[in-house]
Amino acid sequence: MKTYETVTIIKPQLTDGEVAAFVDKAKAFIASAGGEVVSEEKLGRRRFSHDIVKNREGFYLYLKFKAETPFIKAWKDNVKLNQNVLRSMVVKSVEPKNRPAKKVKTAPVAA
Numbered sequence: 001m002k003t004y005e006t007v008t009i010i011k012p013q014l015t016d017g018e019v020a021a022f023v024d025k026a027k028a029f030i031a032s033a034g035g036e037v038v039s040e041e042k043l044g045r046r047r048f049s050h051d052i053v054k055n056r057e058g059f060y061l062y063l064k065f066k067a068e069t070p071f072i073k074a075w076k077d078n079v080k081l082n083q084n085v086l087r088s089m090v091v092k093s094v095e096p097k098n099r100p101a102k103k104v105k106t107a108p109v110a111a
Contacts, residue, residue: 001066003038003093008079009058009086012045019059022084026063029078035067052086064093 010022019042027037043060052058067075072090079088 001035001068003064003066003095004072004090005062005064005093006075006088006090008061008063008088009052010061011084011086012055012057012059014059014084018084019061023061026061029075030063030065030067030071033067033071033074035065035071038064038066040064055086058086 008026010019014022023040023042027040030037039062041062043062045057045059047057048055075090076088079085
């Protein structure tokens with residue numbers, strides 16, 4: 001399984017209960033495909049710099065999850081069909097590798 005991150009923008013007209021239901025359905029959809037939600041973060045309502053489908057703001061949702069590669073197409077298809085979603089983007093999560101620090105050569109100090 002690979003780790004992915006998604007940011008989904010939901011219509012601002014939804015109530016807090018409807019947003020919570022959307023999050024639960026999204027997590028259940030990931031779990032039903034054999035995936036696992038690593039973390040979730042509700043980033044809240046934010047104003048756009050320009051209109052998106054006649055909306056000036058949206059509710060941002062961040063999910064980090066583990067899933068098989070074919071699931072991503074199913075996720076994108078599911079999001080396209082959901083009328084409450086304004087935008088969504090999925091990217092593969094890349095963990096930074098720790099590299100040892102380079103040695104810095106110092107000049108000898110003259111006394």
